[in-house]
Amino acid sequence: MSWWVLHVDMDQFIAAVEIRRRPELRGLPVVVGGSGDPTLPRQVVATASYEARAFGIRSGMPVRAAYKKCPDAVFLPSDPAAYDAASAEVMDTLRTFPVVVEVWGWDECFVGAETDDPETLAAEFRAAVVERTGLTCCVGIGDNKTRAKLATNFAKLSNTSGDGNGIYRLTAANWREVMDHRPVRDLWGIGARMEHNLNELGLTTVADLAAADVDTLKKRFGPNMGTWYAALGRGLGDTQLTDVPREPVSRSHEETFPSDLVERPDVERELRRIALEVTREVVAEGRTVQRVSVKVRFINFYTPIKSRKLKSSTQDPELVATTALSILEKFTLNRPIRLLGVRVEFVPSPLI
């Protein structure tokens, strides 16, 4: 028996949950995001069903732009509580197998398993999830997390093109054949900015990155990240999984206002409200705040963030709100404001 890492990723999760509770939407273009009113500005698409994607609608697109592309689509507001519950159903289903389930968000998780036949296990996962929840997923199989996560992309491609079974295996054995010619952007953890930086070093493909001089990468991106990128090019990654949920380190609330805030008393009132809200929330969960950050987004999208560590940690919402207002003094408020946000960082829980 060998140790395998499987990555389970739900298909169009949020849209699928909405369609599950409203079956009449099946086959229709469904767009979830914002308030559900596609004529309002300053909202973006959280998820689009495959039918909506056929119209060119994508996650992150302004809802109004989606509405222009497909006015007949069904537009729904986001319902995080429903996605939480559906996600728990999926994870509980996977936990019925003798495996380690490491949750990575609503719609995905890594699963560690001892098996000689990971494909059969992956097929059993897919069957169990659809049977117990009515939701479908794809499974990437790898010899570490990096490869399992990337394998899921190929599983999705084969699944949507109809010539696969929603399962794909990517290991050291086929890494170079599958990945060598692909752009570095295809790697998990390389975004647009890092792709640009790597391209500047003449590294455009995964093979280039794999062959790159580690010291050059360390000099350019720092010791940790340089080492990490070199490993990424060769498909190396974590093989250890844990089913212990990670302790959150912070909580934030931010709000884009329907119309810009111009008057200082309005800015202060809204900032205070957000600070009180987020603090009450975390205190209700037994957390203690040790640091407060304030985010301000001006109409030109310039978004500075400033923070302050509290003299002593607190559970007092008023103190956090007062601190947020004092941090506001550090900003030059010379333009209308479209967004305010407050983040509170927690005192780490003592290790048991």
Next chain:
DNA sequence: TCTGGGGTCCTCCTTCGG
């Protein structure tokens, strides 16, 4: 097109005290 919200982690710079 006009660009949400909620997270985590890393690096770099500055400050401060020994």
Next chain:
DNA sequence: TCTGCCGAAGGAGGACCC
């Protein structure tokens, strides 16, 4: 008393992910 070095901590900013 002044200077330099060093590490820790604070703070800003950036990048990435879903």
